[in-house]
Amino acid sequence: MSELAVIWDDRFTDYRLGPDHPFTPESRKLAVELFRATVASGEVPVTWIDRVEPASREALASFHRPEYLDFVDAASRAEVPPLLDGGDTPAFPGCYASAARVVAGTERGLESVLAEGRPAFHPAGGFHHARPDRASGFCIFNDVAIAVGRLARAGRRVAYIDIDAHHGDGVMYGFYDSGRVLDIDFHQDGRTLFPGTGYTGETGRGDGAGLKVNVPFPPGSGDAELTTVFGRVVPPLLRSFRPEVIVLQHGVDGHVGDPLTALQYTTRGYDEVDRTILALAREVSVGRLLVTGGGGYDAASVSRVLARTALTLSGRPLPMAGDPLPEPWRADFWERCGTQAPATWGEGPAPERRTAGPERIDKLVLELEEELGQKFPRPDQ
Numbered sequence: 001m002s003e004l005a006v007i008w009d010d011r012f013t014d015y016r017l018g019p020d021h022p023f024t025p026e027s028r029k030l031a032v033e034l035f036r037a038t039v040a041s042g043e044v045p046v047t048w049i050d051r052v053e054p055a056s057r058e059a060l061a062s063f064h065r066p067e068y069l070d071f072v073d074a075a076s077r078a079e080v081p082p083l084l085d086g087g088d089t090p091a092f093p094g095c096y097a098s099a100a101r102v103v104a105g106t107e108r109g110l111e112s113v114l115a116e117g118r119p120a121f122h123p124a125g126g127f128h129h130a131r132p133d134r135a136s137g138f139c140i141f142n143d144v145a146i147a148v149g150r151l152a153r154a155g156r157r158v159a160y161i162d163i164d165a166h167h168g169d170g171v172m173y174g175f176y177d178s179g180r181v182l183d184i185d186f187h188q189d190g191r192t193l194f195p196g197t198g199y200t201g202e203t204g205r206g207d208g209a210g211l212k213v214n215v216p217f218p219p220g221s222g223d224a225e226l227t228t229v230f231g232r233v234v235p236p237l238l239r240s241f242r243p244e245v246i247v248l249q250h251g252v253d254g255h256v257g258d259p260l261t262a263l264q265y266t267t268r269g270y271d272e273v274d275r276t277i278l279a280l281a282r283e284v285s286v287g288r289l290l291v292t293g294g295g296g297y298d299a300a301s302v303s304r305v306l307a308r309t310a311l312t313l314s315g316r317p318l319p320m321a322g323d324p325l326p327e328p329w330r331a332d333f334w335e336r337c338g339t340q341a342p343a344t345w346g347e348g349p350a351p352e353r354r355t356a357g358p359e360r361i362d363k364l365v366l367e368l369e370e371e372l373g374q375k376f377p378r379p380d381q
């Protein structure tokens with residue numbers, strides 16, 4: 001059996017919000033192709049799920065309002081496609097089917113995870129901002145919320161973890177009352193970035209009280225902040241909640257190269273998060289781990305980070321930061337993006353930067369401890 005299922009249908013690249021829009025499916029395609037080129041000669045096969053038909057209206061309606069589905073359907077066929085929200089998310093011809101196909105990819109990933117007990121990776125998924133009644137932040141249908149809801153309705157405990165630079169508001173508020181959904185979200189402080197939510201005091205309500213965990217990082221935070229807080233908070237929360245499935249929204253817009261945010265993660269930080277979550281999924285959830293993509297607006301960052309994530313999930317060794325990227329892939333990058341491809345697998349030496357400092361990390365963890373009434377000791381304590 002393969003170690004990993006990858007969900008990729010080339011029609012995922014139909015999700016195009018326009019030539020000048022920061023979101024492009026090309027960088028996800030490049031991540032998949034880089035992974036494919038790297039594992040081509042491997043001994044352990046990867047399972048490719050490469051024909052994905054759009055999700056049913058019933059599946060979409062499990063999270064979205066019928067009036068909103070009608071609105072997107074009409075916009076999808078309009079001669080002049082309207083905006084689907086206040087300004088960030090334009091409709092485009094066929095947008096209903098494109099967004100529904102992404103949702104189906106997440107469903108297929110989930111089914112694979114449940115049947116096989118090994119990770120699945122859906123780099124085109126992770127549209128975490130969409131709300132039941134509206135599009136938001138480039139997201140038309142909330143594929144991750146639909147998957148989480150399906151598990152929760154089936155009576156399963158699910159942990160949703162989100163490392164996108166933006167707060168995963170659509171998912172968190174969608175399950176704010178649910179005792180079946182543990183939601184842990186690392187993001188840039190909402191006072192400095194869209195959507196302006198995700199404060200430490202937002203801890204859930206009713207049955208969900210204490211199960212929503214928000215980690216807002218100040219602008220400038222990087223690998224030290226991400227890996228330290230992730231390492232202190234996620235393992236104890238997962239060990240006590242014992243989810244049957246873990247869903248990780250792996251947005252890459254916290255990368256230092258991203259033009260839309262002010263975080264400074266690098267491949268080193270992402271690699272560590274990937275290793276940690278894979279080990280935890282094996283420990284607490286019998287390997288049931290679904291990883292989706294998410295935001296990410298710099299093709300060089302998105303393609304390398306997501307390809308590395310796929311390598312980690314498939315149990316393969318990671319290339320060194322200075323290892324060269326394959327030339328045919330670099331030519332493809334140039335074709336698709338019109339910009340110079342990166343030359344190597346990593347960013348080179350970490351950029352000089354001001355760090356938040358260990359005191360600031362301690363202060364943030366202390367704030368979480370107070371809000372959640374739970375201790376997150378340092379591993380050495």
Ligand SMILES: [Zn+2]
Nearest residue numbers: 164166253295
């Ligand atoms: Zn984002």
